[in-house]
Amino acid sequence: MKIDRAKVSERELMLRYFKESFPETHGKEIEAFFHAFYKPEETFVLRNHQNEIMGVASVRPKILRLNHKNLKVSYINRIFTRPKYQGLGNMNLLIEGVLNYYSKTDLITLLRVYEPKIFEKFGFENVINIGKYTINPSKLPRFGVEGIVPSPRNHNLVSTYQRFTQHFDGFFLRNEEDFENMKKYYSHQNGNIIGLKVKNELVGYCVYITHAAHVEVMECVYDKSSTLLQMLSFISKGKNRIVLNVSEKENIEKIIPHATKISKPFMLARINDKDLFERLYDIKIISSYSAFKAFGKPLFNRDFQ
Numbered sequence: 001m002k003i004d005r006a007k008v009s010e011r012e013l014m015l016r017y018f019k020e021s022f023p024e025t026h027g028k029e030i031e032a033f034f035h036a037f038y039k040p041e042e043t044f045v046l047r048n049h050q051n052e053i054m055g056v057a058s059v060r061p062k063i064l065r066l067n068h069k070n071l072k073v074s075y076i077n078r079i080f081t082r083p084k085y086q087g088l089g090n091m092n093l094l095i096e097g098v099l100n101y102y103s104k105t106d107l108i109t110l111l112r113v114y115e116p117k118i119f120e121k122f123g124f125e126n127v128i129n130i131g132k133y134t135i136n137p138s139k140l141p142r143f144g145v146e147g148i149v150p151s152p153r154n155h156n157l158v159s160t161y162q163r164f165t166q167h168f169d170g171f172f173l174r175n176e177e178d179f180e181n182m183k184k185y186y187s188h189q190n191g192n193i194i195g196l197k198v199k200n201e202l203v204g205y206c207v208y209i210t211h212a213a214h215v216e217v218m219e220c221v222y223d224k225s226s227t228l229l230q231m232l233s234f235i236s237k238g239k240n241r242i243v244l245n246v247s248e249k250e251n252i253e254k255i256i257p258h259a260t261k262i263s264k265p266f267m268l269a270r271i272n273d274k275d276l277f278e279r280l281y282d283i284k285i286i287s288s289y290s291a292f293k294a295f296g297k298p299l300f301n302r303d304f305q
Contacts, residue, residue: 064108076109081094109124205231215243216245267301
């Protein structure tokens with residue numbers, strides 16, 4: 001067995017294996033990932049002695065903002081073993097290989113999964129949850145379209161994101177390229193980004209995917225509740241339901257009393273060097289969970305990629 005990086009020539013093969021290994025995921029979402037984010041140099045591959053691909057891990061470099069410090073971290077956003085190689089310990093080999101590599105360079109490794117318990121034995125703990133709200137658009141106040149901006153400029157999105165995340169911790173820094181890639185990713189899935197301008201300043205934006213009967217909001221950034229309501233009102237025209245994903249500490253039910261909420265795990269973390277983390281922040285921690293909860297600010301992270 002060996003672990004190396006994907007080859008440029010293996011792109012179409014990788015796309016096929018991703019679809020094969022995530023049958024519950026809509027094919028357009030995987031195609032969108034390859035269109036906007038896939039890079040062979042960020043893709044670790046577990047191969048057998050015949051050089052067949054057995055498993056794949058997509059690992060993106062990120063800059064995490066945590067308690068006023070910018071930390072270089074590794075973010076595993078997709079990891080799988082191909083169906084015919086599952087149940088043989090190959091996932092363990094792949095994860096251990098990735099962690100061995102990044103433990104030498106990054107203080108923290110993050111992981112986005114839906115089954116946190118599977119990864120606990122590798123030192124990962126769930127540190128960020130999301131609130132998923134279901135909203136009836138007919139019960140929202142109605143607004144005009146004044147100020148609504150289709151596909152806001154990337155530099156304005158960066159500024160709005162920076163103002164919003166001042167209230168949070170645990171988020172990734174973003175630049176204009178990040179937002180350009182987000183636009184590519186969501187447009188490939190019948191998605192869009194709209195914004196709201198007041199006095200020529202972008203005060204909020206909404207990233208969403210349109211489905212036949214409902215709209216799902218993947219990320220919403222806003223300065224006040226009326227901004228959120230106006231954007232939700234605009235994108236939900238003709239739909240019977242809104243699914244709104246927000247940070248766990250955003251109390252949407254205070255703004256929209258009829259909204260129903262479920263909480264879901266979103267991001268796991270592993271502190272690769274506990275002693276270094278404690279020296280850096282001059283604190284004592286018990287676990288990754290306690291490390292992320294140590295600083296008082298609510299946590300926000302909506303990066304799927």
